Amino acid sequence: MPFINIKTPEGALSKVQKEEIVHRATDLMVEYFSEAARPHTMVLIEEVRDGGYGRADEVFILPPEYRAAD
Template structure:
């Protein structure tokens, strides 16, 4: 069973963008492994809350201007 796990900042993607990511990732894995894996392919998008991730001692927060808007 192919499994893809994306970790994204909370509110970085709209619902439509998440759906597209699931569909495109599934298609990618089907292209690689064959059509038989489609019903068994799992795509998980985990949203990490602001302040819950960082790099090199810097804690990240998504600026309001970059937050996704559903329906956008």
């Protein structure tokens, strides 16, 4: 079973965008593994709270202009 785990800042994606990511990621797995993979493909979108991620000693906070409008 293909399993895709996507981590994104909390509030960065709308419900519609998340649905699109699930569909497109599933389609990608089908391209590689055949249509038989579709019912078994799991796509998990994890939203990470502000301050819960960083790089090179910098803790990230999502700016308001990057938040999804929903």
